[in-house]
Amino acid sequence: MYHIVVAEDEHWLRSELTEMIERIGGGFTVIGEAVDGEDAWNMLHELWPSILITDIRMPRKDGMELLRNMDDAGLPIVSIIISGYDEFDYARQAVRYGVSEYLLKPVMQDELKEALLKSRDRLELFKELNGCFKFINAFMERLPQSAAKERNTELNTVIQEIWRAQTVFPKSRKSALTAFEGKLTALILGMDADYIPSESPDWNNKEAVTGYFRAMLEVWSFKSRAVSGQEVRQVIRKACEYIENHYMQPLTLVKVAGQANLSPSYFGHLFKQFTGQSFIGYLNGVRIRKAKVLLMEEDIKVYEAAEMVGFISLPHFNRMFKTIAGMTPNDYRKGMGF
Structure with a gap:
């Protein structure tokens, strides 16, 4: 048809x-x-x-x-x-x-018929791309009934199908991806979502594209399940507990977001929304607070305290300490009578 x-x-x-x-x-x-x-x-x-x-x-x-x-x-x-x-x-x-x-x-009807038949032949050039659009449509139709694990598997299938599209239609990949983006954006905005990934990815980077769409699906999932503020706070509270228990390790936004089963971009948005701080700002705050306790021990040197709370650079530790505590580590120790 x-x-x-x-x-x-x-x-x-x-x-x-x-x-x-x-x-x-x-x-x-x-x-x-x-x-x-x-x-x-x-x-x-x-x-x-x-x-x-x-x-x-x-x-x-x-x-x-x-x-x-x-x-x-x-x-x-x-x-x-x-x-x-x-x-x-x-x-x-x-x-x-x-x-x-x-x-x-x-x-004239004969002329129109001839034009339609020629157009039908030309459509064969677009068969691969049309296949991509069918995958996208099928994905969108199944979305409300699919579980999170199924969504990720099907998303990978859609991206893979788009990546396999033939080059006879030069803009095929970008065309399919931007159409997919438009459909998900419309779906999310229709739910009064307050967050959508801010920038489109490099459409030639398969990993970036997959991560981008996964982040959009997470937003949709949160909204479609009518996740309450209390539930989101629970997610962020657990993330804060994880930071409190692992601050001495080389923590990153990506790693902690993974613990919460969220994309880094959406996790970062939720984290700031409910804590009032960026992830890195919160992490540095925890580390400096722990460092203050260590610096009260006379036998612990400043560089040792820095390493023990997760800083690998002493100058960076000194800058963060002064920014957060309002004084250098040495001045802090002097104030403690050392």
Whole structure:
């Protein structure tokens, strides 16, 4: 089945094109009728058709701008342009956007059928990418019922499928990934989430891309389970306990986030939200507090105290101590009477 969106501001012509396509059959079916370019642009993202039939002149967003937007976004959609005789030279400029066929008004059914058949052949070039979009759609449909472990496994499958996409469509990988990003973002924003990963990753870095989408899924999971503030505080409380018990080790945001089974970016967001401090700020605070206790022991040297609380650089320890305690370690000891 080849799904088609028809974009035409003249109602009679839009209806006529739809009726012609119904008569042509052959697996072609109209799934959306847009009254202008802006309407069509929204439909392309909502319906993901295989073919777009668009008039070159329309209000709000004309056909040329629509094609330009599609090209920039890398949408794997074959386009057929409709134009009048006085617009044909203008319409020919659309070749840069990969237009499949041009039809002059009045549109004849035989000409439309020929254009659709040629478009169908051209769609074979997009088969790999369309497969990616099917994986994404299937993933989004299963998302509400899937368990966390299943989600991660299926996410890896989706990313792997996108990475395997053929290069016949130059923007295929980015197109699929940004579409996936858009769907997850819309899903999260629809739940009044207060956090979305701030920056898109390097789309050519598979590990970064996987981590980015995993972080988005964690946000969705928290919101979809209606996690209460008390539950989140419990997660952060356990993380703080972990820091209190392991501060002398080389702790990182990544490591502690892993203990909480959260991505570093989302964990960092929650940690600051509920403690009022960044992770590293909190960790340094714990270490300096522990160092103060050690420095009260006359036989423990400053560099030894620094090492015992997890600092590998004495100058860094001295800077952090002064920033947090308001004095150097030596001045602190003098104040204690040493």
